[in-house]
Structures are given as structure tokens and as C-alpha cells.
Amino acid sequence: MRSAEDMSSGAEPLTDARLTGLAVLGGAPAFDRPRHVGRPNLGDRDRLLARIDGMLDRLWFTNGGPLVQEFEEAVASIAGVRHCVATCNGTLALEILIRAVGLTDEVITTPFTFVATPHSLRWQGITPVFADIDPRTHNIDPAQVERLITPRTTGILGVHVWGRPCAVDDLQAIADRHGLPLLFDASHGLGCSSGGRMIGSFGAAETFSFHATKFVNAFEGGAIVTDDDDLAERARLIRNFGFADYDQVRSLGTNGKMSEVAAAMGLTSLEARDRFIAVNHQNYDAYRRGLDGVPGVELIFYDDEEATTRQYIVVEVDESAGLSRDDLCQVLWAENVLARRYFYPGCHRAEPYVSEQGPDQLRMPMTDRLAAQVLTLPTGTGVSTADIEVITGLVRRAVSAGPALAAALPRRPGTPPAAVPVPPDEQPDGG
Template sequence: MSINILQRTPVFVTKPYLPPLDEVLPYLEDIWSSKIITNNGPFVLELEAQLKQLFEVSGCSVMNNGTSALVIPLLTLPRGSEVITTPFTFAATVHSISMLGLKPVFADIDPDYFGLNVQSVEDAITPNTSAILAVHTYGTPCDVEGLADVARRHGLKLIYDAAHAFGVQYKGRSLLRYGDICTLSFHATKSFNTFEGGAVITPSTEAEKHINLLRNFGIQGENDIPEVGFNGKMSEFNAALGLVQLKHFETARAMRRNVHDWYVDALSDTPEITLISQRPDTQPNYSYFPILINKDCRQSRDEIFAAMGEQGVVARRYFAPLLSDAKPYRDLKSAIRELLPVANDIGARVLCLPIYPDLTCELRKRVVHSLKEALRAAPQ
């Protein structure tokens, strides 16, 4: 009976890592005692200080969520200007551009690591372009050198949506040290979570002060409101959880790596799929396990996804639909499929398998079994 129950229990694509409750309770007692629950309290300040040290950066402003972290840097761009970005991302990336009256312009992605293709970005630049908003997809670094060169030559701000990239290092230093600004998400699904939260990483204390102004309604003092902003502040509760989570991050990363390596061993001889490689010189956080369904596979990605779901394995088609196919953006000139051949190809074939720190060997076997059964089933 226990085996049948296990087989009926869904295996979700991710599950949040939570620290021992008894480590969190003392922080809650301090909050109840101090009655400080928001407005840059001591736990928020301590979390920012620890993250600056971890990432070796000068500026870190924690936020109430990852979307706020994206929106606030975009507030600094000229209204109506164009921002070049990727269609192969979560909706928040492009929505953050659009909701501020900026114009998203899509560029294609590279076929190996799924970041923005540098030549496609350069081809998309116009006199109205103000910034590049690139995404470190699945935590894999973009071509940071190539994008930096394009941004420098054209006088553009280079912003990285690094929602997937907490703890990732590239060429021996934090990936968050590349670009003009990086943004993080601390959502429950991420490799580091504060239930909800995010951060803006900046290269200087002056830039940090500006971000802090914008996340506080644009209010600088009791009688001074120099800019338009909104409430992007993180609560003391979320910051307290973050301080505890930081103590466990490397342990959780090692557990994720164990799952990742197990999958690689179990799937390396599966001809119907391609395993995705990391960019060289990268220390990943193992927060995603994407595969590509090969073009000669007898089943489509969507058929495989559905068949796995029928067996209780909840994979995810990250990222489908492409944002260039979504209703708010499909009529943009840059959304034409012929301009985005790689994004459309990858978007139709990618599938992310379940991965989280305490994914047991028994559940991993269910995932692999369901995938292989779906790959080899007779076409519908």
C-alpha cells in the first residue's frame, strides 16, 4: 500500500528549502520584542551587509519580491525608450519593462547557454535604445564580456535579471559583479528563498542610495520627495528567514548537486534527449535541470510533458510560451518568429525536470522512469 501511495504522490518540479524551525524562532522572538517589523530594521540591514560580503559588492538593497527588484532599476530609464531583452524568460522580466511605459524589444538567444545572443542584441539597437535587460537563464552566465562590449560601445545600461543565479560564480568571482545592475529573486522556488523577496545589486554605495530612495516611495526625508518611487521594502520577517537560510545555502547547494549528478548518470545514455552543459569557468547553484527533447524524437516535448504528468511527475516547460508569443507582445515587430529562430526552437523542446535538495533516490527514479516511458511511447 505504501508503494501505491508513493506512486500517486506528485513529484513537483521544485520544493522550497526551509531551515529548522527552531533556528528561526529566536529571530521571531526578537521581532516580537522590538516591535520593528519593517522600514529597514536591524535584520534587513544585517542581511544586506552579509550579502554584500558574500557577493563582494558595494551595494545591496533587499526588496519585497523579485519583480520590485526588476522594476526599480528600470525606473531610472528614459520614459518611452527601448529595452532589449529576451523572449525566453519568465513573464516578470518583460512585464517589468512594459508596465513602466518602456518598450521591450526582443533579441534572439544563443543555442548553447540560452542567454541573449550578442550579435542579435547589436542588430536590435536603435537611437531609442536605453538599456539591455539580459537574463542568466537557469543561473548559467550570459556572454557577459560580449554584452559589456556592446553596452559600452553604444552607451547603454546593462542590467542582468539574475533571479536564477544566487551563489553562482563565473571566472572566480560572483556573477553579480558583472553589468551595471543585477537583480535577484528570493521567491520560494529559488535556490535561496526568504518566502518572498529579492534584491538589487549595485557597484557603488551611491547607486545603492538611489535604489534605496526609489524603494521608499521616492521619499528622502520628512519634507523631501525628489523622485517617484514605490514601496519595495523587505519586511523584518523575510530578512530574518534570509539570515537563517544563508547558514544553510552551501549545504543545500551540495544536496542539489547530488541530485544533478545523479540525473546526469541516469540519463547520459538516453539518445532522445540532450543534457544542457554549463558555461566553462562557472560554479553553478544547480537550481534547475533542463533537458532538450531532440528533434528526431518520436514524441514532441508537449506530449512528453503530458505523459509524465499522467504519471504524477510535474516537470515544467520553462519557458513556454515564449514572451514573444504572449498576447501583450505578439504584435511587436521584434516578436516575429523569423527573427527569433533559436528562442523558438529551444522554447519548443526544453523541459525542466524536478530538482530540489531533498529529492530522494526513490523519487528521482520515478522521474527518470516516467521520462523514459514517455520518450519511447508510441506516437499519439
């Protein structure tokens, strides 16, 4: 791989001209309005409003109304399973599933995820035991999982990060060998496949998120999907305070129901998903062209043999870029390109885990390296091919100026993503 110095010591020597005009050094930003990671996609507005009108006419706003029922059927059919239990968000889907499966004590999961994954365990008094990731896939490493199984382990919770599937067969084999339930947080995984089989149909059950930042959204929303009839029944009870009937409470429960207005948005968004996927694929190709040959900035791959939604544009920035991931992020933010460093610094370094857990749980070299290198870039229907040409041009320019640019950057207390407010509808997640 060529280094940034090679690039800058070619025909043209590095001059200050490479730096002039960059917004981070006082120039005008490349974009007058921010370009976001995870800006909501909007389906057909008239269809959405017609659904909401129908809901208002029916005066049926929640408690398993017709829109939620339709949404559940649609999601179950995409995942290729019998049951979908729609919830008010993806976090509640995880919490309800974990309770419905009966997990306790310790559950093995990944530190390279949005913090909702371990929080959904810890919220219920369960200790998330972090297993380091496979740096090629960014997903939990099955060998690390098996190493961490003890008599206290009650389950395994994988996450299909970016919608790229976990090593599902290896994890299932480990789960079977040890008699443990295997669950997946598939918040990023709707519409993606592994070995031709849709995400949503693996393990004992999986969960989706339909948060506004996901490519299909329900404003806020989530779902549990499974082929297990009893598990689905327990999840439905828990979702609705444990009510089996009008006045029969059969179990402990919570209020995890999806509202009709959320389902209206979810259905409208699902109808438009082929268009959203096509845009994401186009955007990914534009990034691939624009970043081709840029040293130290590697766009992650998506398997062309599988169904993919490519809702995340993820690059890994290594030392051969000549400036760090955080430097590049600072340069882009000044240009109004709101790149995000997901899932920095890794859940093992977030509270309460960093304070509660022992030194072994801080030793996550693969996650630490990746969390220092990953940058996600704007995509979705709010970003055009022309925007991406500008964004990749900025990345090229920053890398070609590499160390000189890094040395010239204004140093502020805190890095740019932490120092500026989170824009509307973005959560500092992966979400």
C-alpha cells in the same frame, strides 16, 4: 545519436508490455504525492522562529529593520559588491532598478525568460525589444543585441537563465561601444560565477529574486546589487516612496521594501545554502546517470570550473526521442512528476507583446525551438536520489516506447500543464 526506434528495435521488439502500467494509460501513478519543480527549501526551522521571535519582541516589522540590514550585508558579500538594496520581490527589484538607471523608450532584452523581465520594462512604458538567444547557453545572443540597437535604445537587460551566465564580456563591450547601461536580471544567479567572478557584480547593476521557488528564498523577496554608490542611493529612495528622511520626499517612488519576516526567512535560507547547493549537485549527478544515453533527451550542462547552484534540472527533448516534449510532460504528470515547460511559449508570444509588436519581433527561431523542447524536472531538497531513479526510469521507458506511446496517449483539449491547477508555491515561470 541513436533514435527511439533504434532503442526499441534492439533485443526486444516494442510490445504493449512497454505501455502497460503507465499512469497516463490507466495504471497507478509512480508517486502517491507530487514531486515538484521549485518546491521551497527550508533552512533551520528553530533559527527562523528565533529570528521571528526577536522581531516580535522588537516590534520592528519593516522599514529597514535589523534583519533586512543583515540580509543586505550577506547578499552584497556573496555577490562581491558594495551595495545590496533588498526589495519585496524580484519584479520590484527590476522595476526600481530600471527607474533608478533612467531607462526609457526601448530596452533590448531576451524573450526566453520569465515574463516578469519584459513586464518590468513595459509596466513603466518602456518597449522591450527582444533579441533572440544563443541555443547553446539559452541566454541572449550578443550579435542579435548589437543588430537591434537604434537611437531609441536606452539600455540592455540580460538574464542569466538557470544561473548560467550571459556572455557578460561581449555584452559589456557592446554596451560600452554604444554608451548604453547594461543590467542583468540575475533572478536565477545567486551563488553562480562567470570567469570566477560572482554573478551580481556585472554590468551597472543586477537583480536577484528570493521567491519561494528559488533555492534561497525569503518567502517573497528580491534585491538590487551594485558597486555604483549613486545608483544604490537612488534605488533606496525609490524603494521607499522617494523618502530621503522623515518628511522629505526627494523623488517619485513606490513601496518596494522587504519586510523583517521575509529577511528572517532569507537569512535562515542563506545559512543553509551550502546544503541546498550540495543537494542540487547530487540531484544533478543522479539525473545525469539516469538519463545517460537516452536518445533525444539532453540534460543541459553546468560549467564545472564555475560556482554553480544547479537549482534547475533542464532537459531538451528533440525529435529523436520519438515523442514530443509535451507528450513526455503528459506522461510524467500522470505519474505525479510535475515537470514544467519553462518559458513556454517565449515572452514574444505572450501578451501584450504578441499583439503590440511587429512581425520582426515574432521571428525568434532559436527561442521558438527551445521553448518547444525545454522541460524542467523536479529537484531541490524535496526530491531524493531514489525519486530521481524512478523519474529517469519513467523517461527512459517513455522514450523506449516512443512513437507507440505518443500514438496511445489520450488527447485532451489543452496540454497537461495548462489543464491542471498550478500547485502551491509554484509559479508558471522559471521562477
